[in-house]
Amino acid sequence: MVRLLEAGDAGLVVEYGDKVDPELHGRVLALYYRLAERALPGIRELVPTYRSLLVEYDPLVIGYQQLVETIEPLTAGPPRPCSGRLMEVPVCYGGERGPDLEEVAALCRLPVQEVIARHAAPTYLVYMLGFSPGFPYLGGLDPSLQVPRLARPRLQVPAGSVAIAGPQAGIYPQSTPGGWRIIGYTRLALFDPGSDAPFLLQAGDSVRFVPVKEGEHAHA
Structure with missing residues (x-):
């Protein structure tokens, strides 16, 4: 189950699970690249971790609820294969x-x-x-x-x-x-x-x- 959590007044954490797992990490990376490719206004930085993605944003450009509504539909895609260098x-x-x-x-x-x-x-x-x-x-x-x-x-x-x-x-x-x-x-x-x-x-x-x-x- 994916959870979207507030992280202070300018951060959103998308959490995919509670363990270190390559498949979970593949889902984190998939969301990372979907958001990076869209270059949404107000998103300052994307930080992938073992099982979650931190989205840092400018609350003067995009509000928390609007960000949640934008990101939530993107969390359900397939994991990204390990295709890095x-x-x-x-x-x-x-x-x-x-x-x-x-x-x-x-x-x-x-x-x-x-x-x-x-x-x-x-x-x-x-x-x-x-x-x-x-x-x-x-x-x-x-x-x-x-x-x-x-x-x-x-x-x-x-x-x-x-x-x-x-x-x-x-x-x-x-x-x-x-x-x-x-x-x-x-x-x-x-x-x-x-x-x-x-x-x-x-x-x-x-x-x-x-x-x-x-x-x-x-x-x-």
Whole structure:
């Protein structure tokens, strides 16, 4: 059942469910693109998440009830297939830039090389960007690699850190505090504030991690 909920005095949330599910996310993306293509007056921004779409609007241009009446008929369409781009992300695992790899291996009762292989095997879905500009929340992590967040988050996680926590994988675009377990790093820039398209990844894209050695990484 789809729910339309107020989010402050200039926001509307369209909620498709209460779980992380690729089909629900496909419905979120379908609505996102329907609204984006219509370019309705008064809509300032559309923010897709795991299971909902936030619609930020100008209440001086379009009222809440009018927005609800406009959006509600558009929520019933079919899910959008995952047709985003496939991005290969070179990752150097372990070492100083992957300080939690060995602990993750111990928690999962797996050899380090098996952790790397299982992390690099899936094709991940970018469910949403959040936390910091360009940070991708990735679904598809092998269940055998699910580990809790750090009990005490780090004050600084370097940009490019490749990390996991619970059922999710992610990449830190900037140096920020963080509590996910860092197993490697990439030189790929995920966020460029000076670009017309500042985010390398978008919701609906797919990601494959490609293991590389330190010497190869500089040229990847």
